[in-house]
Ligand SMILES: CC(C)(COP(=O)(O)OP(=O)(O)OC[C@H]1O[C@@H](n2cnc3c(N)ncnc32)[C@H](O)[C@@H]1O)[C@@H](O)C(=O)NCCC(=O)NCCS
């Protein structure tokens with residue numbers, strides 16, 4: 001296997017394991033069931049609604065939990081994104097939002113996998129956030145980006161029901177760099193804005209970090225300066241090609257064109273702060289995710305921003321109070 005090294009690469013394992021939750025040194029031991037006294041539902045986050053951080057802290061509303069995870073406390077926890085139970089298996093194609101606090105983008109090449117999407121953490125991680133995939137939503141009918149895509153590429157890139165014909169648009173943009181750039185100029189501002197909005201919402205709700213799924217993070221560099229941690233999900237090229245061809249039903253050339261539309265993965269590995277190697281079994285990836293999560297959860301990097309925001313808020317409130325006292329007549 002290729003060696004994952006680079007100037008910014010921080011090898012696993014990270015720091016000391018957290019004092020609560022699963023033992024990150026032996027994650028397998030805690031995957032099967034929550035510890036005594038904890039019910040399945042307490043371990044997982046939902047794709048909508050509030051996310052569960054840990055027992056006794058932020059809990060999802062019971063109604064939200066029930067609607068997505070099946071019966072609560074029923075043996076092992078359900079998948080974080082659907083009511084089924086996955087023991088390290090895949091949760092195909094479902095994605096939701098990620099918990100937030102400090103921004104931590106994931107970048108990966110096509111087919112390398114964004115672990116949350118597949119519930120790598122199924123029940124082992126209590127605070128693992130859920131990815132926020134802004135892109136597919138932003139190109140749905142009714143959104144400005146959809147209208148601009150039709151203006152730029154014509155109605156040939158539409159299906160009968162008005163949705164974007166992904167195959168047709170993909171054929172165009174992955175074979176013609178100019179058209180790809182055109183599409184990027186249409187979609188990226190809208191996607192970026194939506195991501196920032198979501199991030200801010202979670203910041204206000206007190207989450208410690210946010211994970212953004214940004215395929216072109218290093219290529220565009222636009223978001224990099226806001227990011228404290230960058231994570232690349234890696235897999236070797238053969239596996240990547242195989243998975244992508246299988247998932248999208250692509251021919252070899254088509255898959256290669258998609259991979260070629262981004263920076264080489266080795267280059268991304270060099271630029272990233274953390275690397276998750278997903279070349280092998282899910283269980284191996286899962287272990288890495290748990291370690292990374294433990295590292296981020298125990299970090300205090302979110303504090304300065306949080307304290308700054310609180311100080312600003314307190315200052316503004318004091319100013320308002322003083323103004324009100326000066327301007328309003330005393331009783
Ligand atoms: C171009 C579209 C129709 C292709 O759809 P399709 O189902 O064939 O492929 P899929 O979405 O699974 O993407 C395959 C791979 O290509 C990558 N990719 C998608 N768009 C781009 C792009 N503009 N540049 C480089 N890579 C891209 C994806 O990250 C993914 O890894 C679709 O990706 C799309 O609607 N893109 C526009 C939204 C967008 O800009 N997405 C985010 C890229 S940053």
Ligand SMILES: Nc1ncnc2c1ncn2[C@@H]1O[C@H](COP(=O)(O)OP(=O)(O)OP(=O)(O)O)[C@@H](O)[C@H]1O
Nearest residue numbers: 090108109110111112113114243247278280281282
């Ligand atoms: N460790 C793994 N073991 C088996 N299959 C995997 C593994 N990781 C990913 N896959 C499969 O590879 C395919 C690509 O994964 P996924 O869709 O998560 O990639 P991605 O990089 O998020 O995709 P995108 O191209 O949309 O950016 C999926 O079909 C997934 O099931």
